[in-house]
Amino acid sequence: MAQGGYVGKILYVNLTDGTTEIIPTADYEQWGGGHGIGSALFFDRVKDKTVDGFHPDNLITFMTGPMSGTLAPSASGRTEITGIGVTQYPVGWFTRSNFGGRFAGMLKFAGFDGISIQGKAEKPVWINIVNDSVTIEDAAGLWGLNTHETQEEIWDIVTGQPDVREWWGIGGSRDGGRTTQKPAVVTIGPAGENLARNACVLHDSGNGGGQCGFGAVMGSKNLKAISAIGTGSVPVADPAALMELRTEIKERFGFNPDAPSLETPVPGVQLYGILNAQPGYGTLLWPPMAEGAQPQGCMGCFKNCRMNHANGYANGDICVEGLYWMASSDQNENMAATTLLDQMGLNVYDVMAHSYMLELYKQGILGPGKEIDTDLPFDKYDTYEFIESYTKAIAYREGIGDDLAEGITRAAVKWGRYEQDTATGLLNRPQWGFMEHYDPRLEVEWSYGSLFGDRDINEHGVNWHVHWMPLVTAAVGQDPLVSAEELVNLIAESTGVGDPDGWDYSVDGIYSDAKLKAVSWHRHYSRFFIQSALFCDWAWPMLVNYNAGDDHTGATPDYEIRLLNAVTGKDFTYEQAMEIGRRIWNIDRAIWVLQGRHRDMEVFQGYVYDVPTAAPYFLPIKNAEGEWVFDINVGRTLDRERFEDVKSRFYELEGWDPATGWPTRDALAALDLAFVADELEADGKLGS
Amino acid sequence: MTTTELETPETIPALTPPSVELVDRALRDLDYEDRLVGYKMTPSAGNDRANLYSLPQAIVFLLGTRWDSPMLTPGFKGAINWVDLNAFANWLRDAVGDAPLASAVEEHVLPLDSYYAQVQTLSRVLGMRMDQYREVRGVVEQEADEAETTEDAG
Ligand code: SF4
Numbered sequence: 001m002a003q004g005g006y007v008g009k010i011l012y013v014n015l016t017d018g019t020t021e022i023i024p025t026a027d028y029e030q031w032g033g034g035h036g037i038g039s040a041l042f043f044d045r046v047k048d049k050t051v052d053g054f055h056p057d058n059l060i061t062f063m064t065g066p067m068s069g070t071l072a073p074s075a076s077g078r079t080e081i082t083g084i085g086v087t088q089y090p091v092g093w094f095t096r097s098n099f100g101g102r103f104a105g106m107l108k109f110a111g112f113d114g115i116s117i118q119g120k121a122e123k124p125v126w127i128n129i130v131n132d133s134v135t136i137e138d139a140a141g142l143w144g145l146n147t148h149e150t151q152e153e154i155w156d157i158v159t160g161q162p163d164v165r166e167w168w169g170i171g172g173s174r175d176g177g178r179t180t181q182k183p184a185v186v187t188i189g190p191a192g193e194n195l196a197r198n199a200c201v202l203h204d205s206g207n208g209g210g211q212c213g214f215g216a217v218m219g220s221k222n223l224k225a226i227s228a229i230g231t232g233s234v235p236v237a238d239p240a241a242l243m244e245l246r247t248e249i250k251e252r253f254g255f256n257p258d259a260p261s262l263e264t265p266v267p268g269v270q271l272y273g274i275l276n277a278q279p280g281y282g283t284l285l286w287p288p289m290a291e292g293a294q295p296q297g298c299m300g301c302f303k304n305c306r307m308n309h310a311n312g313y314a315n316g317d318i319c320v321e322g323l324y325w326m327a328s329s330d331q332n333e334n335m336a337a338t339t340l341l342d343q344m345g346l347n348v349y350d351v352m353a354h355s356y357m358l359e360l361y362k363q364g365i366l367g368p369g370k371e372i373d374t375d376l377p378f379d380k381y382d383t384y385e386f387i388e389s390y391t392k393a394i395a396y397r398e399g400i401g402d403d404l405a406e407g408i409t410r411a412a413v414k415w416g417r418y419e420q421d422t423a424t425g426l427l428n429r430p431q432w433g434f435m436e437h438y439d440p441r442l443e444v445e446w447s448y449g450s451l452f453g454d455r456d457i458n459e460h461g462v463n464w465h466v467h468w469m470p471l472v473t474a475a476v477g478q479d480p481l482v483s484a485e486e487l488v489n490l491i492a493e494s495t496g497v498g499d500p501d502g503w504d505y506s507v508d509g510i511y512s513d514a515k516l517k518a519v520s521w522h523r524h525y526s527r528f529f530i531q532s533a534l535f536c537d538w539a540w541p542m543l544v545n546y547n548a549g550d551d552h553t554g555a556t557p558d559y560e561i562r563l564l565n566a567v568t569g570k571d572f573t574y575e576q577a578m579e580i581g582r583r584i585w586n587i588d589r590a591i592w593v594l595q596g597r598h599r600d601m602e603v604f605q606g607y608v609y610d611v612p613t614a615a616p617y618f619l620p621i622k623n624a625e626g627e628w629v630f631d632i633n634v635g636r637t638l639d640r641e642r643f644e645d646v647k648s649r650f651y652e653l654e655g656w657d658p659a660t661g662w663p664t665r666d667a668l669a670a671l672d673l674a675f676v677a678d679e680l681e682a683d684g685k686l687g688s
Numbered sequence: 689m690t691t692t693e694l695e696t697p698e699t700i701p702a703l704t705p706p707s708v709e710l711v712d713r714a715l716r717d718l719d720y721e722d723r724l725v726g727y728k729m730t731p732s733a734g735n736d737r738a739n740l741y742s743l744p745q746a747i748v749f750l751l752g753t754r755w756d757s758p759m760l761t762p763g764f765k766g767a768i769n770w771v772d773l774n775a776f777a778n779w780l781r782d783a784v785g786d787a788p789l790a791s792a793v794e795e796h797v798l799p800l801d802s803y804y805a806q807v808q809t810l811s812r813v814l815g816m817r818m819d820q821y822r823e824v825r826g827v828v829e830q831e832a833d834e835a836e837t838t839e840d841a842g
Contacts, residue, residue, distance in 0.1 A: 266804060271731070271767070271768065274731060318732075319732040320730070320732040320733045322732075323728070323730060323732070323733055323736070323767070329748055355736075355737075355738070355739070358739070359720070359739060362719075362720040362723070362739070362741065363720050382745075428737070435733075436734065437733065437734050438734040438735075439734065439735060460731065464731075468731060471729065471768070472768075474802065474803065475768050475802070475803050475804055476802065476804045477801060477802030477803075477804045477805055614725070614727075615727040615729075615735050615770060615772075616770070617735065
C-alpha cells in the first residue's frame, strides 16, 4: 500500500539568529506525530532540561498528526503544543496544550508536519509560512494588537487584499496555486506580550491553547504569531477506505438530524448532546435559537460541536471560556466577556479565579485598603464594567493584575493565602496549581493522571460515560441509557483492559490494582491517540455508543486503528499504538525527573484529603453486595495513607522505582529508550 | 422520540401576599456567612462551586434569566446548575426570611422525583412569588411617585 499521512518536513526556527532548518519527519515518525514528536525533539535538542519556561533554550513545538488535513472524522483539525510551561506551580513542567480549528491542516497544506521553535528574537517578529517559503517578519506593527486584530492584519498582509472572499494567487507566482482560504494564524494577545503566565495562544475566533502559559512563552521569545497558508494536500494511502470509514462512523456513531435515533426527552436540553452528539452541543453559551446560532467545527470534523452566534460574540468558543463570567443577567454581556478574554489572549481556567477573589472580598479580606488591596470594583461584580477592568488589569499587568498575571496560585502564595485556602478548598487547586476540573476525590483516573503527569489532563473520553451519562439522564428524569454493569463491561472491553473493576469508583475501588491499570491505560491511550495521532478529545475514544439503538458497542479501538492505517498505509495494531503511548509517557516522565520530580512532590493539596464532597457526583460503583449501581458519592475524601500505597503500586506498574518515582533502566530499555536511561543515570536520577 | 412525562402538580395555591418589610428583607444582599452554595455542572469544567449572595442571584442561577425557560432549556447555558433544594428551602426561611415561600418549596417541589421536575415546578413557585413581590413593590413605588407629585405641586 502507498504511504501517506505525513508531508515529510518539520520546520525548525532559531529565533536568536533568525535561521531555519528542515528536519525530516521520517527521523521522528516512530513517535506517531503531535506530542510524541514534540517530546522527542525536546529531548534531543534541549541539553539542559532544567531551564525555565521563559529561557530562550526552551523549545516549543506546534505539531500536527498523520491525519491532520485529511477527512478523518474528528481527527483532522487539532494542533498539539509542547514545551516547558510557565503556569504550573511550584515547577513549570515540560508539558502540552492543544487547539482546534484549521491551523494543523493548513500547515500541512503548506508542506510541514510541524514547527519547532527555540531562541529569542531581538525584537518582535512573526513567522510567515506560504507554501514552502518561510520568512521571519518584523512584528512592530502587530505588537500591542489583540488576537483578533492581529489575525486580520496578517490576513491583509499575506493575501494583499483586505477582504478575502475570492480566489487569490499564493506567493505571487503561477506555480504557487490559488485559494479562497485565509492564512491560518496562531497568535498571542497583550497578555502574552506582557508575559502573563496565564496567557494562551489563539487561532481564528475562539480556538485557544490555554493551559500552561504558552502565550507567555511565545511572548518571551518575542514571537507574536505564526501564519500558514498552503495549496498542497496530504497524501492518503487508501482514500477509498478512508471515505468508507468516515461514512460508516458518521452513520453508526453520529447524530442524524433527519432521523435521530436518540433525542433528548425534554426538548432543548443541549447537554443531551454529550450522549447523542447533536451538532453544536459543545458550546456552553447557548443563546436562544431565535437570536441565531449555527453549528461550526474544526477542519474535517462531522460533529461540529461548536457554535457561531448571530450576535457576533464568542464564536467557536466551545469550552470553559464560555463560563468565564456569567454574573450578568444580560447574556450578551456574558458572551462579550468571553470575547474579551479571547482578544486579550488569556487562559480562562486560571483567570476565572475572580470568583475566588469575590469570596475573599465578601469575607472582607480583599478590597480597597484591605489585607489584599485592590480597587477593582468587586462591588459591581455583576456589571460588564467589573469584568472588563479585571480582564484588562491582568493582560496589561495593572494594579493587582500584576499579581494575577503570575497565575492565581502564585498570587495566592504572594498574598499568604495559598496553604490555608487550598486546605479548605476555597482555592480548589488540587495539583500543580491547576484548577480542579473533575473531582479529584472521586474521578481518580483524572486526578491520579494529572498528579503523575504535568497538568490537568483534560481528557473526557471516559468521563462522558461514567459521569455525564448517568448525570444527564438523571437530571432529565430518565433511566440511565446503559446500566452501570453494562457500562463498565463495555469500557473494559473497548479499552482492552478487560477488568470492569477498573471503573469502580467506590470507597475501595479507587485504590484497587484494577483501577491503577485503568489509569495506566488512560495515560498511554491519550499520549498516543489523543495527543500524538491527534484524534479530538471531544470525540475519541468512543467507548460506548448511544446512537444505535440497543447496540452500545463503541468505535474504540477498532476504528482508530483502521483510520490510521487507511491514511498512513502502515499496519498499526492497537497494542503497538498503545506501546508508543507508553513510550511517550515514559520519555515525558524522564524529562520531569530531570526537572526535579520526585515521589515526595506527588501529593494533592489538603482539601482533597480533608474536605468531603458535597454535591451529587454520579459514578458507577460496585456495592457491598457486588452489584454495580450509579451512586451520587457524597461525603467522600481521598485517604492519605491509601493514596501513598497507590503511588508505590502505580510506579511499579509503570516500571518506576517505588521509592523515588524515577524510571528504571530495565523499563526504559524495554521501550527502546536506553538513551533516556543514560541521561538519567548521568544526572544521578535513574530509578533502581 | 421518547418523552419524559413530568409528574408535576397541576395547581399551586397562591401564597399569602408578602408585606413590604418581608419583600425588602428578602431582596437584600446577604453576608458571606449567609450565602447559599450551589454547583455549576458543565462538561468542560466539572463541578464548579457557586456562592449565591441574594435571592435574585439564586433565582438567576437556578432558573436562568427568562421565566419561561428554566434550567436545561434553550435560552440558558449548557450547564446543570445544582442546588440542594432542601438546603434552599432552609435558606429561604432562615437567611432570606420568606417562610411562606420556604414552605411552598417544601410542599410542592421537594417531593418530586427528578431534579428536572423539581426545577420546573420551582420556576412556577418562584415566578408566582416574584409577581407578588413586584406587586408590593409596585404599590410602594406608586405611592412614592404620588407623594413626589404632591410635593412638586406644592
Ligand atoms: S468534536 Fe468539536 S472540537 Fe473536536 S474536532 Fe470536532 S468540532 Fe473540533
